[in-house]
Amino acid sequence: MIQSLTLSHPTGTITGSIKLPASKSEANRALIIAALAGGKSKLHNLSEANDTQLLQRLLKSDAKVVDAEDAGTVMRFLTAYYAVTGQEKTLTGTERMCQRPIKVLVDALRELGASIDYLQEEGYPPLKIGNFKSTGKKKLTVRSDVSSQYISALLMVAPLLPEGLELELKGKISSRPYIEMTLSLMRHFGADANFESNTILVPHQKYKPAVFHVESDWSAASYWYSIVALAKDAEVTLLGLKENSFQGDSAIVAIMDRLGVYTTFTKEGIKLIKKHCEKNVAFDFSDCPDLAQTIVALCASLGVTLELTGLESLRIKETDRIQALQIEVLALGTSLEEISPGVFRMKPGIINKQDLAFRTYQDHRMAMAFAPIALLQPVQIQEPSVVRKSYPRFWQDMEKVGFEVRHSN
Ligand SMILES: O=C(O)C1=C[C@@H](OP(=O)(O)O)[C@@H](O)[C@H](O)C1
Numbered sequence: 001m002i003q004s005l006t007l008s009h010p011t012g013t014i015t016g017s018i019k020l021p022a023s024k025s026e027a028n029r030a031l032i033i034a035a036l037a038g039g040k041s042k043l044h045n046l047s048e049a050n051d052t053q054l055l056q057r058l059l060k061s062d063a064k065v066v067d068a069e070d071a072g073t074v075m076r077f078l079t080a081y082y083a084v085t086g087q088e089k090t091l092t093g094t095e096r097m098c099q100r101p102i103k104v105l106v107d108a109l110r111e112l113g114a115s116i117d118y119l120q121e122e123g124y125p126p127l128k129i130g131n132f133k134s135t136g137k138k139k140l141t142v143r144s145d146v147s148s149q150y151i152s153a154l155l156m157v158a159p160l161l162p163e164g165l166e167l168e169l170k171g172k173i174s175s176r177p178y179i180e181m182t183l184s185l186m187r188h189f190g191a192d193a194n195f196e197s198n199t200i201l202v203p204h205q206k207y208k209p210a211v212f213h214v215e216s217d218w219s220a221a222s223y224w225y226s227i228v229a230l231a232k233d234a235e236v237t238l239l240g241l242k243e244n245s246f247q248g249d250s251a252i253v254a255i256m257d258r259l260g261v262y263t264t265f266t267k268e269g270i271k272l273i274k275k276h277c278e279k280n281v282a283f284d285f286s287d288c289p290d291l292a293q294t295i296v297a298l299c300a301s302l303g304v305t306l307e308l309t310g311l312e313s314l315r316i317k318e319t320d321r322i323q324a325l326q327i328e329v330l331a332l333g334t335s336l337e338e339i340s341p342g343v344f345r346m347k348p349g350i351i352n353k354q355d356l357a358f359r360t361y362q363d364h365r366m367a368m369a370f371a372p373i374a375l376l377q378p379v380q381i382q383e384p385s386v387v388r389k390s391y392p393r394f395w396q397d398m399e400k401v402g403f404e405v406r407h408s409n
């Protein structure tokens with residue numbers, strides 16, 4: 001197994017055209033809904049991301065014990081899918097997955113009539129899922145400030161419930177674009193749903209099989225924005241992205257417009273070129289939490305003062321991402337400080353010129369967010385295979401645009 005890789009870029013000039021992986025978020029919704037629709041849906045451009053390959057395999061499997069590995073969507077979506085279709089399954093995951101809370105979803109499913117037991121710690125996987133016996137309940141209130149994946153999971157199975165579902169969201173709605181994405185996909189497969197104020201209404205109805213083409217992944221695009229911003233000169237084309245996307249991470253266009261990258265939409269995707277970069281920026285990541293690591297690593301390298309809010313959900317992802325960032329930016333001579341509850345600030349620092357090595361904490365986004373720094377000086381990335389979760393070809397794509405990638409055991 002490769003323990004680390006060393007990355008460098010001899011010229012600092014980047015040109016090329018990259019075929020991004022498809023969005024695992026879109027793909028995993030399409031897979032669940034297509035399974036619920038029955039019949040013959042046609043899903044095109046399914047992601048090569050492990051999270052999607054895994055869900056595809058699991059949906060075809062009769063195994064009683066199911067391993068969702070480190071894939072949040074797989075764990076949450078399958079919990080609702082097995083529960084409401086009444087499939088007896090034990091659903092588990094990696095050690096970290098068993099530390100990621102699932103109580104909000106399990107409580108809601110139990111109220112609807114699901115039988116779910118915790119096999120270890122109350123509120124966390126692994127779960128034992130059994131028969132479904134509808135309680136006939138239609139109205140539910142769920143917290144929406146922990147993970148939107150619980151809400152997406154409930155919404156996708158809602159058309160199967162005898163009374164449909166009226167879901168009232170309580171508290172801040174975090175990762176809201178992912179809820180909108182779920183509703184858009186449901187509508188694509190013929191289901192009605194209405195989201196007004198903080199209530200989502202889904203009638204009892206049948207999904208219809210459909211053809212769906214998965215768009216490229218905007219979260220993956222963010223690393224290429226970072227590469228363009230840090231390059232001496234750059235022109236990069238990213239294929240398969242659309243201006244009207246289902247993905248909230250398309251917010252990267254506006255964010256990077258302030259951090260030195262200009263985007264043009266073309267027929268085949270987007271073209272990125274360099275532009276002026278601001279020196280002091282503030283962003284709220286509530287709608288796009290997966291972009292936070294990219295922006296932190298980039299601002300630390302560019303010497304930009306950054307204020308961040310909306311990071312609450314980062315503590316329960318593949319790792320505690322706030323803690324991981326706080327440790328890793330130290331090597332960039334800066335620190336990420338919580339200056340008041342929920343408000344973080346990072347000031348420009350001086351990069352430690354020697355031995356720049358980044359740990360990745362079993363988190364694909366830590367690896368990809370810090371890799372572009374190799375445009376400034378060689379960097380070592382530990383456990384580089386973590387990228388398989390969302391972007392297995394990441395290192396090969398880096399080589400395509402002139403990065404030198406040296407693997408060591
Ligand atoms: O529904 C989805 O596809 C996702 C929702 C987000 O999670 P939270 O809702 O937990 O913030 C995001 O971070 C994750 O990568 C994918």
Ligand SMILES: C=C(OP(=O)(O)O)C(=O)O
Pocket residue numbers: 070071072073074290317318365390
């Ligand atoms: C948080 C992520 O994934 P998940 O929650 O689906 O494991 C991610 O891909 O950044």
